[in-house]
Amino acid sequence: MYRPAAVTRRRNPLGAFLLPPSAFFIRFNFPFWRLVFLVAGILQENKGMENGPERKVEGKREEKMRFCVTGATGYIGSWLVNTLLQRGYMVHATLRDPEKAAHLLPSWSSCDRLRLFKADLLNEGSFDEAVKGCNGVYHVAASMEFNVMATENIEAYVQSNIIDPAIKGTLNLLKACLKSKTVERVVFTSSISTITAKDSLGRWRAVVDESCQTPIDHVWKTRVGGWVYVLSKLLTEEAAFQFAKENGIDLVSVITTTVGGPFITSSVPSSIRVLLSPITGEPEFFSILSAVNSRMGSLALVHIEDICNAHIFLMEQAKAEGRYICGVQSYQMSELINHLAKVYPCSNIQRLVEEECGSAPSEICSKKLNDLGFNYKYGLEDIIQQTINCCLDHGFLPQIRR
Numbered sequence: 001m002y003r004p005a006a007v008t009r010r011r012n013p014l015g016a017f018l019l020p021p022s023a024f025f026i027r028f029n030f031p032f033w034r035l036v037f038l039v040a041g042i043l044q045e046n047k048g049m050e051n052g053p054e055r056k057v058e059g060k061r062e063e064k065m066r067f068c069v070t071g072a073t074g075y076i077g078s079w080l081v082n083t084l085l086q087r088g089y090m091v092h093a094t095l096r097d098p099e100k101a102a103h104l105l106p107s108w109s110s111c112d113r114l115r116l117f118k119a120d121l122l123n124e125g126s127f128d129e130a131v132k133g134c135n136g137v138y139h140v141a142a143s144m145e146f147n148v149m150a151t152e153n154i155e156a157y158v159q160s161n162i163i164d165p166a167i168k169g170t171l172n173l174l175k176a177c178l179k180s181k182t183v184e185r186v187v188f189t190s191s192i193s194t195i196t197a198k199d200s201l202g203r204w205r206a207v208v209d210e211s212c213q214t215p216i217d218h219v220w221k222t223r224v225g226g227w228v229y230v231l232s233k234l235l236t237e238e239a240a241f242q243f244a245k246e247n248g249i250d251l252v253s254v255i256t257t258t259v260g261g262p263f264i265t266s267s268v269p270s271s272i273r274v275l276l277s278p279i280t281g282e283p284e285f286f287s288i289l290s291a292v293n294s295r296m297g298s299l300a301l302v303h304i305e306d307i308c309n310a311h312i313f314l315m316e317q318a319k320a321e322g323r324y325i326c327g328v329q330s331y332q333m334s335e336l337i338n339h340l341a342k343v344y345p346c347s348n349i350q351r352l353v354e355e356e357c358g359s360a361p362s363e364i365c366s367k368k369l370n371d372l373g374f375n376y377k378y379g380l381e382d383i384i385q386q387t388i389n390c391c392l393d394h395g396f397l398p399q400i401r402r
């Protein structure tokens, strides 16, 4: 997708140091050995890429590609920022709470190519500075509200307090992309919660692909665990595609399955708490796993490194279009829970009543992404092992004696 820009943007030699008022630029020195690893990493990662981190302008000067990542303090956002930096790109990372970045800075390598911007989806114009001059935007940020306390008029409450702000926030960002005149593509982080394995008659589908969208009215009616999140992702994505179509924005979405593996955030990400809920017994997260089981009959997983690579892959592939499911494989809940119990044996493992799916659970299919040329690096065993190791390191799971 990276056609040489028709209009050459002049680069101010001091540009990197001149900051818009809402932004602050963080640099720090890091040891030489880390630089060697970093460069080696960039060379390794760039093998086979369609485009490197730089592009020629006017056939002479090389300009670094620049990307904005929203939700940089979150699980996927923080890892994506790191991956982009390792690949040699300039990164504009947006966050709501600058204090959260202090913890992440030591993990984000090469901070001389990183700019941090304070931005909130709820504030109009908040992303204008962050998006300015970027070639592409990864829209990862989203409210992770799963449920709400029962109120008198719950539908009106959810609509005005969760859905409307979520949609408005995403449109704010897309408007900033339009204003920038430099953004060539937006990659939107969607969710497998927008997909269902059941057809309109409630029968299990053998294969679940991007067309199997969860019906919005069904979510409103049933309100099973995590329903607020499901609605907000469904309606935000729908509004984003609509706005993109009307305004000529190239938008691609990554239908993200449950993400596991290591994390660099200071707290344990929600998706990890959902994944580990059979061993931690956390009721709020176990109820989400249970809702997924009812909707999908299985759990599709993806490693954090693979989901970030998929985002970058979809930004770079000229032919990418529409929505792409990204998950290495789907596993029957019993298989997944057995695997968790094997890696982390504990006495009070929670089990789910297995949904009756016929002879085999539906296959959650990432064929569209595979056909475009994407390859996964990690399978179930790596995901579970690395998730548990990271949680043990963080003290989220107590050490067990074997």
Ligand SMILES: NC(=O)c1ccc[n+]([C@@H]2O[C@H](COP(=O)([O-])OP(=O)(O)OC[C@H]3O[C@@H](n4cnc5c(N)ncnc54)[C@H](OP(=O)(O)O)[C@@H]3O)[C@@H](O)[C@H]2O)c1
Residues within 6 Å of the ligand: 070, 071, 072, 073, 074, 075, 076, 077, 095, 096, 097, 100, 119, 120, 121, 122, 140, 141, 142, 143, 144, 169, 189, 190, 191, 192, 193, 233, 256, 257, 258, 259, 260, 269, 270, 271
């Ligand atoms: N992880 C998964 O398994 C999974 C699966 C499917 C889809 N997804 C999607 O992936 C994306 C990232 O998820 P995650 O797992 O990384 O969750 P996360 O760790 O909770 O990150 C969410 C990020 O969004 C930011 N955010 C929330 N509301 C915002 C607002 N009003 N303005 C600006 N930023 C806001 C948060 O900022 P603060 O740090 O300030 O709270 C945080 O950085 C979401 O779109 C989610 O729906 C994730």
